[in-house]
Amino acid sequence: MQNEGDEPTDEELATLRHVGDKIPYSAWLVAIVELAERFTYYGLTGPWQNYMQNARDDPLRPGALRLGQSSASSLQYFFQFWCYVTPVIGAIVADAWLGRYNAICLFAVVYVCGLAILLGTSFPSSLEVGTGLGGLVTCMVVLGLGTGGIKANVSPLIAEQYTKTKPRIRVNPDGEKVIVDPTVTIQSLYNIFYWCINIGSLSAIATVWIELKVDFWAAFLLPFCFFFLAPVVLIVGKGKYVVRPPKGSVLLDAGKAFAIATRNNFNMHAARNSGEFDDRFVDELQRALVACRVFCFFPAFWLLYGQMNTSFVSMAGTMETHGLPNDLLFNLNPISIIIFIPIMEKGVYPLLRKLRISFRPITRIFFGFMFASASMAYAAGIQRYIYNQGPCYNFPLECETSSGGSIPNKAHIALQTPAYMLVGLAEIFASITGLEYAFTKAPPSMKSLVTSIFLLQNAFGSAIGVGVSTVAKNPNMVTFYACLSGVTFVCGCLFWVLFSKHNQTEEQMNKLDAANEDSKVRVEEGGANPLDKGREV
Numbered sequence: 001m002q003n004e005g006d007e008p009t010d011e012e013l014a015t016l017r018h019v020g021d022k023i024p025y026s027a028w029l030v031a032i033v034e035l036a037e038r039f040t041y042y043g044l045t046g047p048w049q050n051y052m053q054n055a056r057d058d059p060l061r062p063g064a065l066r067l068g069q070s071s072a073s074s075l076q077y078f079f080q081f082w083c084y085v086t087p088v089i090g091a092i093v094a095d096a097w098l099g100r101y102n103a104i105c106l107f108a109v110v111y112v113c114g115l116a117i118l119l120g121t122s123f124p125s126s127l128e129v130g131t132g133l134g135g136l137v138t139c140m141v142v143l144g145l146g147t148g149g150i151k152a153n154v155s156p157l158i159a160e161q162y163t164k165t166k167p168r169i170r171v172n173p174d175g176e177k178v179i180v181d182p183t184v185t186i187q188s189l190y191n192i193f194y195w196c197i198n199i200g201s202l203s204a205i206a207t208v209w210i211e212l213k214v215d216f217w218a219a220f221l222l223p224f225c226f227f228f229l230a231p232v233v234l235i236v237g238k239g240k241y242v243v244r245p246p247k248g249s250v251l252l253d254a255g256k257a258f259a260i261a262t263r264n265n266f267n268m269h270a271a272r273n274s275g276e277f278d279d280r281f282v283d284e285l286q287r288a289l290v291a292c293r294v295f296c297f298f299p300a301f302w303l304l305y306g307q308m309n310t311s312f313v314s315m316a317g318t319m320e321t322h323g324l325p326n327d328l329l330f331n332l333n334p335i336s337i338i339i340f341i342p343i344m345e346k347g348v349y350p351l352l353r354k355l356r357i358s359f360r361p362i363t364r365i366f367f368g369f370m371f372a373s374a375s376m377a378y379a380a381g382i383q384r385y386i387y388n389q390g391p392c393y394n395f396p397l398e399c400e401t402s403s404g405g406s407i408p409n410k411a412h413i414a415l416q417t418p419a420y421m422l423v424g425l426a427e428i429f430a431s432i433t434g435l436e437y438a439f440t441k442a443p444p445s446m447k448s449l450v451t452s453i454f455l456l457q458n459a460f461g462s463a464i465g466v467g468v469s470t471v472a473k474n475p476n477m478v479t480f481y482a483c484l485s486g487v488t489f490v491c492g493c494l495f496w497v498l499f500s501k502h503n504q505t506e507e508q509m510n511k512l513d514a515a516n517e518d519s520k521v522r523v524e525e526g527g528a529n530p531l532d533k534g535r536e537v
Contacts, residue, residue, distance in 0.1 A: 006169050008179050013167065013507075018181040018353050020188040027161035027189060029237040031196040033104070034154050036230035037111070038200030041147055042334075043223030044118065046204025047211040048076060049313040050327055052136070056127065059406045060397075061317055061326055062211050064122070065132050070469055073310040077465040079140045080306060084459035086148025087452035092251055093149065094448050099246045100153040100160075101234075107149025108231050114143030115224045122217040151455060156447040158193050159186055159439045161242050183440065184353075188345060190436045194427070195341045198334035208325040250445055253277065257285055284443035287509070288450050291441035294362070294499050295457050297369070300491040301430055302461025303468070304372050304484050308333055308423060310465070311472050311480070312379070312416060318386060318396030318474075319413045329416050336424030344428060360503040361433045362496070368430025369492025375422035376485035382419065383477045386411045394475035441509055 008016065047062070052072035054063020067075070094103035120126065121135020167181045203226070207219040257271040264270035268289075272282040308330055316326040352359045389410040392399040396409045434454050442450035472480055502509075 008167055008169050012169065012177075013179065016169075017176070017178045018167075018184050019170075019178045019350075020185040021162065021164065021180050021182070023185075023189060023192065024161045024242075026237065026240045026242060027158050027192070029233055029240065030154060030158040030161060031193055032233050033230045034150075034158070034193060035196040035200040036227055036233070037108075037147065037150055037154070038197045039203040040111075040115065040200075040223040040227040042201035043203035043207045043226070044115070044143075044220060045076075045079075045309060046207050046327060046330060047216060047219050048079075049073075049309060050208075050211065050317075050325075051122075051216050052076075053314070059404060060408070062216070064127055064216055065136070067133075069314045070473060073314070073469040073472060074466050075137075075140070076310050077306060077462045077469060079144060079462075080302075081459045081462035081466070082140065082144035083147050083151070084302075084455045084457070084462065086145050087152035087455040088148075088449075089145070090149030090152035091448035091452035094153045095246055095250065095445070097246055099243060100157045100448065101238075101241055101243045103153050104150050104157070105231070105234055107146045107153075108234070109146075110149065111143060111146030112227065114139045114141075114146055115220075115227060117142060119217065119220050119224050122220050124215065124217070148455075152448050152452040155190070155193060155435050156439055156451050157241070159189055160244065160447075162186065162189060163242060186440055187349075187436055190432050190439075191341050191345045193435070194432045195338060198337040198341075201334040202331055202338075205328065205331045208327045211327075212325045244444070247445060250281075251449060253281065254285055254288075254446075254449075257282065284446065288442050288446045290502065290509070291437055291450050292453050294365075294437060294441075294495075294502065295434065295454050297491045297495045298430075298434060298454070298457035299460035299464060300488050301369060301372055301426070302458040303464050304376055304461075304488050305423060305427070305458075306462060306465045307376070307379070307481075307484070308420065310469070311477070312419065314472075315379075315383065315386070315477070316413050316416060318408050319411045319415070320408055321413045324413060326413070329413060329420060332417055332420035333424045333427075336421040337427060340425060340428055358503070360506050361437050362499050362503045364429045364433040365437075366492055366496045366500075368426045368428070368433065369488055369495060371422050371426035371429065373485045373489040373492060375419050375426065376481050376488060378422060379416075379419045380478050380481035380485060382411075382415050383481055385415065387475065387478065396474060398474070 049072055050062050051064045052067045052075055053065075053069055054061045055066035056064055065072075090103060090107060093106070094100045098106060117135055118139035121131045121139075126132060126135065162182070162185055164182050164185075167179050169177060170180045171177050203223055207222055210222065211219040257268070257277055260271040260274050260276075261268045268282060268286050271277055271285075272279060277285075309327075313327045313330065316329055319326075349359065386396060386409050387394045391401040391407055392409060396402075397405040397407075401407065435451070438451045438454040439447055468480075
């Protein structure tokens with residue numbers, strides 16, 4: 001008979017309920033760092049569409065640079081593209097030289113420099129002399145480097161705070177025997193991580209109101225000040241984090257191995273037989289490759305996601321806002337995530353596990369694509385409704401009866417609500433699971449790299465967005481949203497057809513870290529408990 005704390009038998013693994021473990025204190029500290037960074041990021045970017053699109057003297061909406069919808073959306077997409085290319089740089093810096101903790105500290109300094117540039121060039125006196133656009137573009141480059149460097153390392157760092165790799169038996173106070181499953185715990189960690197991201201993103205509620213009631217410089221000042229919570233938590237909690245030392249970047253060796261495989265009909269055994277790499281490295285590379293292949297349809301998902309702070313904001317600008325900022329409803333997305341994550345984490349997922357219903361990562365991602373497609377289908381319907389209303393019908397704010405763009409079409413801004421909530425559900429299933437998959441399927445030496453490759457898909461989606469933004473204008477928007485919905489639906493179906501087989505090997509792949517010495521906690525000299533102080537794993 002198995003005792004509490006023992007490893008479960010195969011029969012117990014198949015029949016007992018799987019539950020998560022207690023979340024380490026250090027993981028909460030990392031989550032606070034991410035909350036502060038996301039508070040700053042979304043607080044800044046929330047007002048950006050108006051800041052770029054509208055004129056300083058616009059009669060209906062706040063504005064500064066007067067670039068128009070297409071140019072403003074293109075710049076937004078450029079920034080998103082850059083923010084998700086730079087995680088590759090952050091991963092290399094962390095793996096090769098600094099380690100994840102020190103890399104986060106370095107890129108936090110870079111981040112502050114970008115914030116200072118934007119704040120300094122957004123004052124009325126700076127806008128009057130024409131430094132606004134140059135300051136914004138410079139900020140985008142510097143801030144994108146900072147946020148990418150943090151992003152590549154903070155999500156693996158939070159998961160690494162939980163150091164157990166093998167399931168074990170636990171007996172609950174009511175006598176029920178359950179399995180404490182590291183996989184379930186990692187899933188919970190990423191739900192908490194994403195929940196904190198969306199708590200932070202509510203900063204845009206404040207900044208778009210400040211933008212409307214005061215000015216853009218005041219809206220940018222709030223996230224600038226709040227960001228300093230991140231370095232404070234990093235410094236105060238320094239001795240409590242699980243920290244892996246850098247072991248050198250595997251990027252060059254991985255590139256060589258892939259080149260050999262490519263020259264031999266994409267056969268990884270050729271790399272194994274080349275004599276340049278040991279079997280373990282090639283095995284880990286193949287394991288990482290499985291995760292990276294799963295990510296190949298995510299650009300379509302992120303292209304759709306990008307509509308929330310571009311096309312949706314512009315759509316709201318053509319609707320009756322009843323005194324609300326047109327960029328306020330974006331915050332319904334994080335609010336829906338904040339509401340739905342606890343429901344999924346405490347209600348739906350445990351119920352499915354209790355009923356022995358497998359809801360594995362590939363299935364969750366597929367559901368994410370379907371919810372995203374539904375969101376765009378709904379947006380197409382709302383856009384058709386807007387076009388059917390006066391006074392300008394298919395050309396909102398552009399006809400003579402709109403009094404110079406001051407009278408929108410007769411459609412209430414609240415009609416957008418379901419679109420934002422559907423995207424929120426899509427993120428819970430696709431984005432959170434993608435981060436979890438990147439961590440759990442990557443070998444220890446490649447976790448930052450594989451995470452950065454997952455994030456890179458967002459960059460590809462943004463690059464596509466730059467191209468399609470040229471057609472995102474009236475009267476084409478119904479077709480635009482309908483096409484996005486159809487493309488995402490098709491990508492989701494192809495994703496399921498190609499990768500649903502990985503659900504069958506999920507447990508075997510998750511066991512690989514348990515047998516890997518690099519995944520185990522090292523007890524420091526003197527027998528100290530590695531959970532009691534700053535530690536290396």
